[in-house]
Amino acid sequence: MCGVLRASDAGKKAVLMGWVNRRRDHGNLLFIDLRDRTGVTQIVFNTERDRTVHEKAETLRNEYVIAAVGTVKLRDANTINPNMPTGEVELVADELRVLNESKLPPFLPSDTALTNEETRLKYRYIDLRRDAMQFNIETRHKVAKAIRDYLSSQGFFEIETPFMTRSTPEGARDYLVPSRVQPGTFYALPQSPQMFKQILMISGFDRYFQIVRCFRDEDLRADRQPEFTQIDLEMTYPQPESVWAVVEGFLTAAFAAAGFEIETPFPRMDYDEAIRLYGIDKPDLRLPPFTDVRDCLSSENLSDLAINPNLPVIAIRIPKVGELSRKERDDIKPMFHSKGGARVYEDFKRIANRYAEAAEKISKKTNMAEGDLIVLVAGSAQASSGEKETAFAPHRKVTPQELAIYTSAGLLRLALAQKYAEQHQCFQKGDFRFLWVTNFPMFEWDEGEKQWMAAHHPFTSPHEQDMKLLEEGVESLHDPLSPLSAVRALAYDVVLNGTELGSGSIRIHRQDVQSRIFRALGMTEEEAKARFGFFLEALEYGTPPHGGIALGLDRIVMILAGAESLREVIPFPKTARAVDLMVDAPTPVSEKQLRELGIVVRKPVGQL
RNA sequence: GGGGACGUAGUUCAGUUGGUUAGAACGCUGCCCUGUCACGGCAGAGGCCGCGGGUUCGAGUCCCGUCGUCCCCGCCA
Numbered sequence: 008m009c010g011v012l013r014a015s016d017a018g019k020k021a022v023l024m025g026w027v028n029r030r031r032d033h034g035n036l037l038f039i040d041l042r043d044r045t046g047v048t049q050i051v052f053n054t055e056r057d058r059t060v061h062e063k064a065e066t067l068r069n070e071y072v073i074a075a076v077g078t079v080k081l082r083d084a085n086t087i088n089p090n091m092p093t094g095e096v097e098l099v100a101d102e103l104r105v106l107n108e109s110k111l112p113p114f115l116p117s118d119t120a121l122t123n124e125e126t127r128l129k130y131r132y133i134d135l136r137r138d139a140m141q142f143n144i145e146t147r148h149k150v151a152k153a154i155r156d157y158l159s160s161q162g163f164f165e166i167e168t169p170f171m172t173r174s175t176p177e178g179a180r181d182y183l184v185p186s187r188v189q190p191g192t193f194y195a196l197p198q199s200p201q202m203f204k205q206i207l208m209i210s211g212f213d214r215y216f217q218i219v220r221c222f223r224d225e226d227l228r229a230d231r232q233p234e235f236t237q238i239d240l241e242m243t244y245p246q247p248e249s250v251w252a253v254v255e256g257f258l259t260a261a262f263a264a265a266g267f268e269i270e271t272p273f274p275r276m277d278y279d280e281a282i283r284l285y286g287i288d289k290p291d292l293r294l295p296p297f298t299d300v301r302d303c304l305s306s307e308n309l310s311d312l313a314i315n316p317n318l319p320v321i322a323i324r325i326p327k328v329g330e331l332s333r334k335e336r337d338d339i340k341p342m343f344h345s346k347g348g349a350r351v352y353e354d355f356k357r358i359a360n361r362y363a364e365a366a367e368k369i370s371k372k373t374n375m376a377e378g379d380l381i382v383l384v385a386g387s388a389q390a391s392s393g394e395k396e397t398a399f400a401p402h403r404k405v406t407p408q409e410l411a412i413y414t415s416a417g418l419l420r421l422a423l424a425q426k427y428a429e430q431h432q433c434f435q436k437g438d439f440r441f442l443w444v445t446n447f448p449m450f451e452w453d454e455g456e457k458q459w460m461a462a463h464h465p466f467t468s469p470h471e472q473d474m475k476l477l478e479e480g481v482e483s484l485h486d487p488l489s490p491l492s493a494v495r496a497l498a499y500d501v502v503l504n505g506t507e508l509g510s511g512s513i514r515i516h517r518q519d520v521q522s523r524i525f526r527a528l529g530m531t532e533e534e535a536k537a538r539f540g541f542f543l544e545a546l547e548y549g550t551p552p553h554g555g556i557a558l559g560l561d562r563i564v565m566i567l568a569g570a571e572s573l574r575e576v577i578p579f580p581k582t583a584r585a586v587d588l589m590v591d592a593p594t595p596v597s598e599k600q601l602r603e604l605g606i607v608v609r610k611p612v613g614q615l
Numbered sequence: 616g617g618g619g620a621c622g623u624a625g626u627u628c629a630g631u632u633g634g635u636u637a638g639a640a641c642g643c644u645g646c647c648c649u650g651u652c653a654c655g656g657c658a659g660a661g662g663c664c665g666c667g668g669g670u671u672c673g674a675g676u677c678c679c680g681u682c683g684u685c686c687c688c689g690c691c692a
Binding site for chain 2: 029031032033034035036037038040047049051053054055068069082083085086088090091094111112113114115117118119120121122123124125126128175178179180198201223224225226228229231341344418422460461462463464465466467528572582583584588
């Protein structure tokens, strides 16, 4: 193939097939760079050698598909190209066959400037010919294979579960598939094979995995596609630690397959600690954590700055940003999205001028060095009255008011980190900071619904020690002070450089506990039966303790490939409006198809 | 659902305060060239300035709407 010939092949006959990557015409001497998946080799056509073949070669254009037969020749010392692996040799052509011509493509795979994404996606087959895309897709293959091999070696079976399954309208929206045989009914594409894999544990398969497509009908992001691939696994009789060991094992194999060595075991951090130190449940450990500098400010300072003294005062430190201009400092403000009365103090210099003593303490406590950027985030004194926050959720370590401050600061920290990535140099390729985030809360307060909701999913087992709180809380679903707030889940996330790679838990294996959770979530027994009856029934037939996890394959490959978007590692992705620009999907369907399915499409309002 | 950025030649971009015939590079076409490798030289073709409306003597430029792509918030059990 085009990338394999070396000096040791000199003198051999060879046939190369591929695409014309570049043509350099010197009159009687013509060079063609021929490209395939493996690389590029230079082919030489010379009138001295064969006039007719050279003549034919002159008709070649970019992206023509050709076969060239010739002799591998060692290049003269002065014509060696050290920039390419095949640069010591070239193929001297004796024969040329044009296997196919090509229209002039809208862009060339060999172009140095990257074409806009719309055009790339429309002509994805051309885009995928580019080196970078070939590399990404190859990495994806290698990673998936390494994971399959590793899990197989650990006694896991890869077992398929249905794509056409039952809608369980909770959490993300389902993609629906209408049934023709049973008009008016719908299958749903799985958001995850969650219940199937648990039933496989009940079925005696002990260790299951699947590299499986999942579907969620929600708005897209750079790291979120409506269909995505998960490394899904489940095992019986696990401690969280045994699941983590499996994950660390296959990630080590996967990263090795991509040429990176990683350290295990990964560090672990409580959810509460993650919030307090990073303001987010998926901390990026490559940058310094927050410092609470409340005690560095005197009570006069606090009231002077209109800061709520009962809430943390967060110092965000971004290293090595250097002196900021007035304009750059002003630009920080719009990057701040305030939650729950949080305020930003972006001008640390001004604080230093006015409160020298406090600033001294702050820079000491944050380990501030020359050129580091310090931004403060604190609660606004006016915004909260103070009584509510002390009364709220006595069990919880982090109150909602504190959470608002931490979260606002966490978002700002990330925005600043991204903006000043050039300066702080903390985002270097190959720096992988993994983390297990553990002890998530079992329930989250939904302000809209005024009730507690499952934070992970309703099959997650609560902590053994928190069962009592759960029992006490069952009847106080709508009370923000419910003991439910303090129930911890046996759930864990694996995080890499601020990206959530995967999420898992030890599951509930007892039917009575499962029913109690459904009840705690406000589901009546009938509702639970109607939705999950088959599952509750299965739980009653000797269900072993079990647990597992699912990791996003796309995200892993994205990070390994150093890509900014999932679209770079998915061969045929969707745009932000969930459209496939190449095949132009989705589309309306014919009246006949709809009739067969018993479906009437209502025109959107204002479009008749 | 909300906020922001962008849309000019096949591609990447420039286009001044609203003022003559909208430019460059790469790519493309033709000719020349025997050691290039992002080859080089000469000549040439190529534009609904996303689309629709408005302001104006005059709009790529200002205003309104609309479509598309990207990013973020909400959402993602």
